[in-house]
Amino acid sequence: xxxxxxxxxxxxxxxxxxxTNLAYILxxxxxxxxxxxxxxxxxxxxxxxNADISKGTITNILMDNTPALEIIQQTxxxxxxxxxxxxxxxxxxxxIIKESEKRQDDxxxxxxxxxxxxxxxxxxxxxxxxxxxxxxxxxxTDDVIIVTTPEVESLSGVYRMMxxxxxxxxxxxxxxxxxxxxxxxxxxxxxYKFQEExxxxxxVFSSHIRFATQFAKGRMNxxxxxxxxxxxxxxNTGVARDLYAFSxxxxxxxxxxxxxxx
Amino acid sequence: MAMKKHDGDLTxxxxxxxxxxxxxxxxxxxxxxxxxxxxxSDIEKHPDNPLDERxxxxxxxQIVANGFHIETIEVRKMDNGKxxxxxxxxxxxxxxxxxxRGEVTDDTMPCIIRSFDPPAGSNLSSDDMEIIALISAxxxxxxxxxxxxxxxxxxxxxxxARKIYEAEVAKGNLKKVSFRRFFAKAALDESETTLQRLxxxxxxxxxxxxxxxxxxxxxxxxxxxxxxxPAKQDAYVLQLLHEEEIRSSMEGTEEEEPAGETFxxxxxxxxxxxxxxxxxxxxxxxxxxxxxTDYEPDSEPDSExxxxxxxxxxxxxxxxxxxxxKSTPASDPDEIVNxxxxxxxxxxxxxxxEYHRKMDKICFMNLVELATKEMEKEKDAETRSQWDLxxxxxxxxxxxxxxxxxxxx
Numbered sequence: 241x242x243x244x245x246x247x248x249x250x251x252x253x254x255x256x257x258x259x260t261n262l263a264y265i266l267x268x269x270x271x272x273x274x275x276x277x278x279x280x281x282x283x284x285x286x287x288x289x290n291a292d293i294s295k296g297t298i299t300n301i302l303m304d305n306t307p308a309l310e311i312i313q314q315t316x317x318x319x320x321x322x323x324x325x326x327x328x329x330x331x332x333x334x335x336i337i338k339e340s341e342k343r344q345d346d347x348x349x350x351x352x353x354x355x356x357x358x359x360x361x362x363x364x365x366x367x368x369x370x371x372x373x374x375x376x377x378x379x380x381t382d383d384v385i386i387v388t389t390p391e392v393e394s395l396s397g398v399y400r401m402m403x404x405x406x407x408x409x410x411x412x413x414x415x416x417x418x419x420x421x422x423x424x425x426x427x428x429x430x431x432y433k434f435q436e437e438x439x440x441x442x443x444v445f446s447s448h449i450r451f452a453t454q455f456a457k458g459r460m461n462x463x464x465x466x467x468x469x470x471x472x473x474x475x476n477t478g479v480a481r482d483l484y485a486f487s488x489x490x491x492x493x494x495x496x497x498x499x500x501x502x
Numbered sequence: 503m504a505m506k507k508h509d510g511d512l513t514x515x516x517x518x519x520x521x522x523x524x525x526x527x528x529x530x531x532x533x534x535x536x537x538x539x540x541x542x543s544d545i546e547k548h549p550d551n552p553l554d555e556r557x558x559x560x561x562x563x564q565i566v567a568n569g570f571h572i573e574t575i576e577v578r579k580m581d582n583g584k585x586x587x588x589x590x591x592x593x594x595x596x597x598x599x600x601x602x603r604g605e606v607t608d609d610t611m612p613c614i615i616r617s618f619d620p621p622a623g624s625n626l627s628s629d630d631m632e633i634i635a636l637i638s639a640x641x642x643x644x645x646x647x648x649x650x651x652x653x654x655x656x657x658x659x660x661x662x663a664r665k666i667y668e669a670e671v672a673k674g675n676l677k678k679v680s681f682r683r684f685f686a687k688a689a690l691d692e693s694e695t696t697l698q699r700l701x702x703x704x705x706x707x708x709x710x711x712x713x714x715x716x717x718x719x720x721x722x723x724x725x726x727x728x729x730x731x732p733a734k735q736d737a738y739v740l741q742l743l744h745e746e747e748i749r750s751s752m753e754g755t756e757e758e759e760p761a762g763e764t765f766x767x768x769x770x771x772x773x774x775x776x777x778x779x780x781x782x783x784x785x786x787x788x789x790x791x792x793x794x795t796d797y798e799p800d801s802e803p804d805s806e807x808x809x810x811x812x813x814x815x816x817x818x819x820x821x822x823x824x825x826x827x828k829s830t831p832a833s834d835p836d837e838i839v840n841x842x843x844x845x846x847x848x849x850x851x852x853x854x855x856e857y858h859r860k861m862d863k864i865c866f867m868n869l870v871e872l873a874t875k876e877m878e879k880e881k882d883a884e885t886r887s888q889w890d891l892x893x894x895x896x897x898x899x900x901x902x903x904x905x906x907x908x909x910x911x
Contacts, residue, residue, distance in 0.1 A: 270675050337515060344520045370510065400510065407513055411520075488679065495666065496638060 241275065241356035242494060243365050245381040248388055248396040249404075253366035254423040254449070255387045256284045257460070258366040258483065264469035265487040267319035272360040273354075275312070278325035279377050281369035286324035288467055289315045299328035301351045302373060303335045307349045316467075321359070323326050329373055336372040345411050348376040370404050383418040383493075386442070388479040391432040398438065418493055419443040421486065424443070441499045447486040452479045516859060535717055537574055539610040540585055542601065545577060548587050549635055552654035555595050562596040566605065572597065574612045588616055588635050625669045630662045652890055653704055658696070660685060682906070699725045712733045715764075718742060723771040734778055742766050846891040850899050869896035 246255040259276070266272045278286045279298060286293060291313060300306035301323070313322045336344050357363070364377045378384075386401060388394045398420065409415045420438050425431065425448035438444055452460060459474035468475065470480045513521065547612040565572055573588025577861035587594060590611070601605045618631035626634075639656055663685045699721055706714065713719045718741070719727065727735050764770060787840040789892055850869060879891035 271673075340517045342519055343514055370512065372512070376510070378510075404510065407511060488683070492684075496634075498659075 241352075241362050242383070243499060244361065244383045244385060244405050245366055245377055246364065246385050246387055247366045247374075247401060248386055248394075248397060249368055249370065249401050253368075253387050253389050255368075256280070256288075256365050257361050258385075258387050258421065258423065258449070258486075260285050260288055261469050261471065261483050262319055262490065263361075264317065264471060265484060266361055266363075266491075267317050268471075269484075269487070270491065272319065274356060274357070275323070275359040275362040276315075276322045276353070277323045277348075277364045278318055278360060279329070279364055279373055280325055281327050281329040282367070283325045283327075285365045286322070286326070288321075288464065289322050289324070290467055291315075291322055291324035293324050293326045293332050297324045297326045297328060298348070298373070299332045301346055302332040302376065303328075306353050312355065321395055322416070329367075331364065333371045333373055334378075344372060345375045345379045348373075349380040349420045352380065355475060375408060375411070377411055377413060378405070379412045381415055383413070383416060385418050385445075385490075386420045387423055388420060388438075389424045390434040391425075392434060394431065395434065395437060398442075402441065417442050419445045420489075421447075421449065422446045423449045425449060436472045445486060446488055447489045448481045449486065452477070456480075461469045519879075530843045537612050538615060540577065540613045542594060542597055542609050542611060544584050545611060546580075546584050546586050547591055547594075550633060550634075550658055551587070551591055552658055553591065553651050555592055558599055560590060561592055562605075565593075565596055565600065569695075572612060576616050576635070577613045578618065585613065588632065604908065611702075611853055625665050626662065629746055630665065633658055633662055649703065649711060649721075652700060656700055669786070680906070702728045704758055705729070707732045707735045707739075709739045713739050715743065715797060719745070719766045719771065720768060723766065724767045726768070726771050726775045730775055738771070738774055767850060781814045846888075846895040849892050850895045870900060872896075 246259045248255060252451070263274050263276050267274050276285065276289070277298065278284075278289075278291075283291075283293070286297075294309040295313060296306060296351065298311070301308060301311055306325070311323055313324065315322050336347065352362075362380070362383065366374055366377060384405060386398060388398055405417065420442050422431075422435065422444065435444060456477040456479045457476055460470055460479065463470045465475050470477070470483065474480055475484075543845050575593055576588040577585035578588055580586050590613075594611055597609075597611060601609055616635065618628040618635065620626040620628060620631050630632070637659060637690075664681065667681050667684050682697065682872075702725045703711075703714070703721065706724060710719070710724060710727055714721060714724045719739075727738060745765045793910075870893055873889050873893035877886050879894060880886045880889060
């Protein structure tokens, strides 16, 4: 199971949109079995998947030692299963920090060990935050994708994230950054400057997700409300096509690694 | 009292069990990887290594400056008992240099021995896996690669990429992805247009390649030049160098620079190629007559350059109007037609770039429809014919794409 975490300390950059749509593409276009983990107490991806949180969430795995099999839910997409999140993550984070008898960072990884062979990919939607549940997902993660908007204010957020990732790598040496994904992209000189600056530290995906037109934004809103992927209702918009191109670059990166097993 | 600095590092708050786990894994080695010290004399270069060994001297100095520390290299054990390099060609060469000079006495390299078992159910051989590892090992230095290195890499990877592609297609994956796109993105991590350009650059003569490497001709311009016979390529490069000499000898003098397009620019190269091609076909470039509009564009199976400039091809129908309209006694009608043609072709290219290289049939059809609609809306005859040209260029691109996909299937 190849695990990818979508991450950024800054909120509203599009992590959830990218993660959910990538899951859709992998499942539908590549026929891959995907486990989607919502790690955000806001539960945006969980509600998009129409999750029934009364049946249990990631909180129960982290706090109560509930086996993963009892929490994993099916979704309307046959190839995508889900571990949803809810507001209980607040307590889970607190509770893990107080844990004194065992390791605090590999709870999720251990819980998933028995099911990981069933999935080809695990996509994790992380919150705009750093906390113990994020450490748990990072302990499980192979590739990190930093989603960001190309604004100067976002730069320091990316650097802070890098520092946290360096810490996480001490606990999970196979963790690496696949790349920085530029979302809400406009072709201006400030964007290019941002890109140049970031490229000195991290690989940047050559696929960019463009700033959506009013029309496309409307379609994206529709998609969210109808609980569908943008590719199900407006696949021809620029944003949708950019997401698709990104998925191809993503798969290309994955397949390149076949030779150098992690 | 100074304010305490809290920098977001949670590890201070972890319990001892967690903290200990971090310490144990600090070395970053995967379980089962042992570093073995192997003598340099037992290590052989990989015959397929696409990278040149550049700047070994510098690397050797760096190693000395680093306290003789060398990063672990990767090798594969061979049947003859020796070890073949996967990554670390330059480091090994640097160590050999230091040994030669007597600056070190220890003659071993720190190695990790890799075996290349293809993933279960894969149609790749372990030699294939080795090539993938060989090339992946150099990915980090992507920016520094010369043209020759990139060409060699592409040649090495193409058969393997094809195997992977066919296996994925057989499994029902990679819907809507042509081999060309897969190869460009998956194997070479480049855009399709860059790949096409790279392939066309294979036909450059050594002189022309040197001109590209030294920056005298851009890769885009060189892609056009590559369409010419070797002698003509060299002729152009010689002219370019001659021209440069003239310019540099004139620097600082009061004389005016000679008029005309600068050598080496895309425009200049394109014109040169176009003239040469015309001569080959037997048309006098000075001829004022209307070009034959029923000529079928030739499909060159080797050169798949999407960015082939339109002037090198014959104009399609519908352009007679444009050239008739704009023909004035003083200017060369061919030049005008070709400018308009290249505008149309540039429009297609830039639209496709805008669609972020989703170069499948659907995209081209969109462009044809778009141009047709615009043409129908337009009242002004001149603008109409401009849209007609664009429609023709888009249609041409679409037809080529269909042909190409049939060829790949």
